[in-house]
Structure formats: structure tokens, C-alpha cells
Amino acid sequence: MFKTIDWPDSCKVRAVIKFLNARNAQPCEIYRQMSETYGDNAMSEGNECADQLAKEAITKGDPFLLPKPPSYLKAEIKSAALSIWQDNWDNGETGRSTHDIVPRVSNKPVGWNREEIMFVTGHGSFPSYLLRFNLRTHDNCSCGEKGDPIHYATKCPFTLSWHFQTPTISLKLQWLKKILTNNFSRTRLRLLMRFICDESNLIVEDNN
Numbered sequence: 001m002f003k004t005i006d007w008p009d010s011c012k013v014r015a016v017i018k019f020l021n022a023r024n025a026q027p028c029e030i031y032r033q034m035s036e037t038y039g040d041n042a043m044s045e046g047n048e049c050a051d052q053l054a055k056e057a058i059t060k061g062d063p064f065l066l067p068k069p070p071s072y073l074k075a076e077i078k079s080a081a082l083s084i085w086q087d088n089w090d091n092g093e094t095g096r097s098t099h100d101i102v103p104r105v106s107n108k109p110v111g112w113n114r115e116e117i118m119f120v121t122g123h124g125s126f127p128s129y130l131l132r133f134n135l136r137t138h139d140n141c142s143c144g145e146k147g148d149p150i151h152y153a154t155k156c157p158f159t160l161s162w163h164f165q166t167p168t169i170s171l172k173l174q175w176l177k178k179i180l181t182n183n184f185s186r187t188r189l190r191l192l193m194r195f196i197c198d199e200s201n202l203i204v205e206d207n208n
Contacts, residue, residue, distance in 0.1 A: 082107075097122065100173050101180070115193035116186065119149050120176070124193065125200040126152070142203050152196055153189070158203045162192035 085105045092099075098121055102110055118124035127147030130136040141147035143157055152159045154166040164185070167175035179185040196203060 095121070101177060112180070113190065115190040116180065119153070119189055119193055120180070122149050124149075125196050125204070127204050130204075136204075147204060152203070153192060156203065158199070159192055159195060162188050162195065164188070 082105060089095075089099060089105050090103075101120060112120065122129050126149060127136055127139040127141060131139040139146055139148070141151060141156055141158075145151055145155065147156075150167075150172070153162070153164050155163075164175075164179065179189060
């Protein structure tokens with residue numbers, strides 16, 4: 001077994017650390033070899049030398065590329081994709097009613113079911129929607145008024161059992177958000193939409 005060298009010169013400690021660094025030794029390996037050769041007391045000198053070597057590495061060391069881990073690249077790609085998606089969502093021409101309720105994009109679902117999505121987007125058995133695609137010649141409900149989601153949820157006599165209080169124009173957005181965050185209101189909305197889908201021939205005026 002080797003005998004440790006007590007109180008080595010600082011220059012000697014420095015030279016050994018440089019030598020081990022040149023061999024790409026890990027810090028724990030440097031510490032082990034220094035302790036075995038010079039004893040634990042040498043590490044007080046070694047710490048000073050290590051600090052000096054770190055300073056030299058900043059000013060004199062050779063630059064090298066440290067590859068980023070896959071997790072970092074994945075996070076950067078996700079962030080960039082969400083940024084592009086958000087920009088398209090903010091400046092798009094379609095889906096504006098949905099944008100008012102869900103202004104921030106996310107890869108997490110909002111938790112709405114099929115009926116709720118149809119009501120919020122207006123994509124369903126509504127005369128106002130069917131007219132957009134020339135599937136109807138008008139957008140009238142059988143009662144004579146414009147057949148859009150708000151009409152069926154508040155005014156149509158055929159859907160009286162599932163009516164909500166009619167909102168003012170300025171509070172329409174808050175009204176809709178309140179419905180979508182209340183479990184009882186969401187249940188009523190789902191029943192309303194199922195009735196509209198099942199009884200479309202009743203609530204939609206003849207296509208003449």
C-alpha cells in the first residue's frame with residue numbers, strides 16, 4: 001500500500017490535477033487519487049487549484065459543443081409548435097365563437113363532450129349551420145325565427161323543457177361560460193342537443 005505524502009507543494013497538486021484533467025478523469029476519480037497519494041489535507045490545496053483551473057478554462061480553454069439532451073429539444077419543439085398554433089388561432093377567420101371561450105391553445109382537451117362541442121361551435125342540426133353549406137335554402141326554425149343555438153336554448157317553443165334564461169348581447173359570452181362550468185347546466189344542454197339531433201325534422205322548417 002502506498003504511503004501518503006504529507007503536505008505536498010501546491011504546485012505539485014496543481015500539476016497532478018492538470019494531468020488528471022488531461023486524461024479526462026472524473027472529479028470523483030481526481031479526488032480519490034489525490035486523497036490516496038497526498039491525503040485528505042491535500043484537497044484544501046486542490047480546491048484552490050481547481051478554482052484556478054476553472055478560471056483558466058474560461059479564458060484559455062478550447063471551446064467545445066455540449067449536446068443538449070433530447071428532453072430539452074422536445075420541450076423547445078413543443079414550445080415553438082404551441083406558439084405557431086396560438087398565432088394561427090388568434091388571427092384566424094373561423095372558430096371565432098370558440099376562440100372567445102377558449103382563447104389559449106393547449107394539447108390538453110377542454111373536457112367537452114360531443115353535444116357541448118356542437119352547441120359552442122354551432123356545428124349541428126341547426127338551420128343556420130345547414131344554410132352555410134347550401135343544405136337548406138333558409139335558416140328558419142319551424143317556429144319562424146332564425147334557427148341558431150341560442151334560439152333553441154332560450155326561445156324556441158319546441159325546446160321549452162330545456163330553456164335557459166336569455167342573455168343580453170353584452171353578457172352572451174359570460175352566459176355561455178357559466179353554462180359550461182356548471183354540471184347541472186351542462187346536463188340540460190346535452191339533453192337539449194340530443195332532442196335537436198333526434199327531432200330535426202320537427203324543429204327545422206320545410207326546405208322550400
